[in-house]
Amino acid sequence: MSLLDSAVWHGKIFVDEWVEGGGGTQNVVEPASGDVLGEIGVASPEDVSNAARSAHAAHLDWAAQTPEHRAAVLRRAGSLWEEHEAEIADWIVREAGSIPPKAGLEIHIAAQECYEASALPTHPSGLVLPSSEPRWSFARRRAAGVVTVIAPFNFPLILSIRSVAPALALGNAVLLKPDPRTAVCGGVALVRIFEEAGLPPGLLQLLPGGTEVGTAAVSAPEVRVVAFTGSTAAGRAVGSLGAEHLKRVHLELGGNNALVVLPGADVAAAASAGAFGSWMHQGQICMATGRHLVHESLYDDYLAALSAKAENLPVGNPAKEQVALGPIIDAKQLARVDSLVTRTVDAGATLSAGGTYDGLFYAPTVLSDVTPEMPAYAEEVFGPVAPVIRFSTVDEAVALARGNEYGLSLGILGDVGLAMAVADAVPSGIVHINEQTVGDEANIPFGGVGWSGNGSRVGGAEANLEAFTDTQWLTMRAEIAPYPF
Missing domain, CATH: 3.40.309.10 (Aldehyde Dehydrogenase; Chain A, domain 2)
Structure with missing residues (x-):
C-alpha cells in the first residue's frame, strides 16, 4: 500500500485515528482539469473539541518523553518525506496546481523542517538568573501544550510543516486545519508521514473544514498557541478571537x-x-x-x-x-x-x-x-x-x-x-x-510586520522556542525559606 492510498483516508478526518467527520465530506478537485481526485472528510466543531481534549492528554506524555526519543521521530519523518517524494509531489502538482519543481521544493523544505526540528529537543532551553536571595534561579522553556495550526492552499505542505514540526519536537500536540482545497498534500500527507515515523496517537489531529472549524480550533480551551498563515483579513479575525480567549497567536499574513x-x-x-x-x-x-x-x-x-x-x-x-x-x-x-x-x-x-x-x-x-x-x-x-x-x-x-x-x-x-x-x-x-522577493529556508526566522503579521514567528531555533514554548521561572533553595508570618 502506498503512503497516500486513498483507502486509508477517503471521506475521513483524523482524530486519534481515521474516522468519519461530523461535517460530512468534500471532493478533492484538480484545478487544472476539474477532475475529482478523491474525497476528504470534513470536521465539525464537536470533532475539534474531541480532538483538543485528546491532544491535551497525549501532550502530557509526549512532553515527558526523553529529548532523544522526540528527536528520533522528527528525524524519521524527515527521511520519510524524501522516501515518498514522488508520490507526494504528484499530489502537490495535481491538488495545488503546482509545477513539479515547486512541488519538489515543498518536499525538500518539509524534510529540512523536520531535520531542523529534530535538534530542538536538545537545544538549550533555559537560563541561570542572578538572584539577590540565597537560592538558585532559573528560566526554563516548557511545552506550551496544544497548538492549532491553520494553513492555506498555496504552499500547503511548507506552510503546515513549518509549524507542525517544531511544535511537535518541543513536546506539544497539534490540531492541524488545512485549507479544504489542499487537504491531502497539506494535511493527509503530514498525518501519514508522522504515523509512519512513530508519532504516538493524539499528537497530530487533522481537522479540515471551514470558518466554524477554524473558530472552534482557536477557541478550544485546551489550545494555548495558534499559528495562522493566510490573508490579512482572515488573520485579523483569528487574532481578535485569540485575544478574546487569551491565546498566543502567531500571524503570517499577506504581502504587497x-x-x-x-x-x-x-x-x-x-x-x-x-x-x-x-x-x-x-x-x-x-x-x-x-x-x-x-x-x-x-x-x-x-x-x-x-x-x-x-x-x-x-x-x-x-x-x-x-x-x-x-x-x-x-x-x-x-x-x-x-x-x-x-x-x-x-x-x-x-x-x-x-x-x-x-x-x-x-x-x-x-x-x-x-x-x-x-x-x-x-x-x-x-x-x-x-x-x-x-x-x-x-x-x-x-x-x-x-x-x-x-x-x-x-x-x-x-x-x-x-x-x-x-x-x-x-x-x-x-x-x-540582488534577489527577488520570494525565498524561504527551514532555519531562518520568517515573518512580516504591519499588515503582514506580528513578526518572525517560525523558523530557526530561537523563533521556534519563542513560538511554541512558555517560559517558567524556577527557584531552588537548600532549605525551606524563613518567612515573617
Whole structure:
C-alpha cells in the first residue's frame, strides 16, 4: 500500500485515528482539469473539541518523553518525506496546481523542517538568573501544550510543516486545519508521514473544514498557541478571537511586496528576477513581487524585457506538460485577479502583456503606466500580475516602497551601497539584496510586520522556542525559606 492510498483516508478526518467527520465530506478537485481526485472528510466543531481534549492528554506524555526519543521521530519523518517524494509531489502538482519543481521544493523544505526540528529537543532551553536571595534561579522553556495550526492552499505542505514540526519536537500536540482545497498534500500527507515515523496517537489531529472549524480550533480551551498563515483579513479575525480567549497567536499574513530596480542594474537579470517573483506559482505566494519599482533610466528596457518574458512563458496543466505557470486555485480567486486587472486598466494603466485567461489558466500579466492608487498596485493581487511603476530618485523609491501597510518581503536589485540605504529605510520582515522577493529556508526566522503579521514567528531555533514554548521561572533553595508570618 502506498503512503497516500486513498483507502486509508477517503471521506475521513483524523482524530486519534481515521474516522468519519461530523461535517460530512468534500471532493478533492484538480484545478487544472476539474477532475475529482478523491474525497476528504470534513470536521465539525464537536470533532475539534474531541480532538483538543485528546491532544491535551497525549501532550502530557509526549512532553515527558526523553529529548532523544522526540528527536528520533522528527528525524524519521524527515527521511520519510524524501522516501515518498514522488508520490507526494504528484499530489502537490495535481491538488495545488503546482509545477513539479515547486512541488519538489515543498518536499525538500518539509524534510529540512523536520531535520531542523529534530535538534530542538536538545537545544538549550533555559537560563541561570542572578538572584539577590540565597537560592538558585532559573528560566526554563516548557511545552506550551496544544497548538492549532491553520494553513492555506498555496504552499500547503511548507506552510503546515513549518509549524507542525517544531511544535511537535518541543513536546506539544497539534490540531492541524488545512485549507479544504489542499487537504491531502497539506494535511493527509503530514498525518501519514508522522504515523509512519512513530508519532504516538493524539499528537497530530487533522481537522479540515471551514470558518466554524477554524473558530472552534482557536477557541478550544485546551489550545494555548495558534499559528495562522493566510490573508490579512482572515488573520485579523483569528487574532481578535485569540485575544478574546487569551491565546498566543502567531500571524503570517499577506504581502504587497516591492522589487526596487536601482539605476545601473543589469536589466536582463533584473527582469528575470522580477518575472520569477511575480509569476512563480501563478503569483499565489505571500512573498510574491506585487510592485515593480524601476528607475526611470531603465524603465522602458525593463518593461520590454518583462513583457517579452510574459508572452513566452508557457501556461497549462503541470501534470501533463512542461509549463512555467499552472492554474489559479479556483474560479473565485481567478475572478478576483481579473477584476483587479480590469479595474486597473479602466483607471488608466496600460496592459503591456497578458490580462487574458482560459478556464483557470491566467496569463502572466504586465501592467505599465501604473500609479499608486490603482487597484492592482495598491492591493495584494495573489495572481500572476506585475504592475510596473517608475521612480526618479532613491528617496522616491523608498517612499513608494513604504507606501502601503504591508511589510513582508523587499527585494532590491543593483548597487549594494544604494540597496543598503533602501533596506534600512523600508520596514520589512525580510529584505533580499540582488534577489527577488520570494525565498524561504527551514532555519531562518520568517515573518512580516504591519499588515503582514506580528513578526518572525517560525523558523530557526530561537523563533521556534519563542513560538511554541512558555517560559517558567524556577527557584531552588537548600532549605525551606524563613518567612515573617
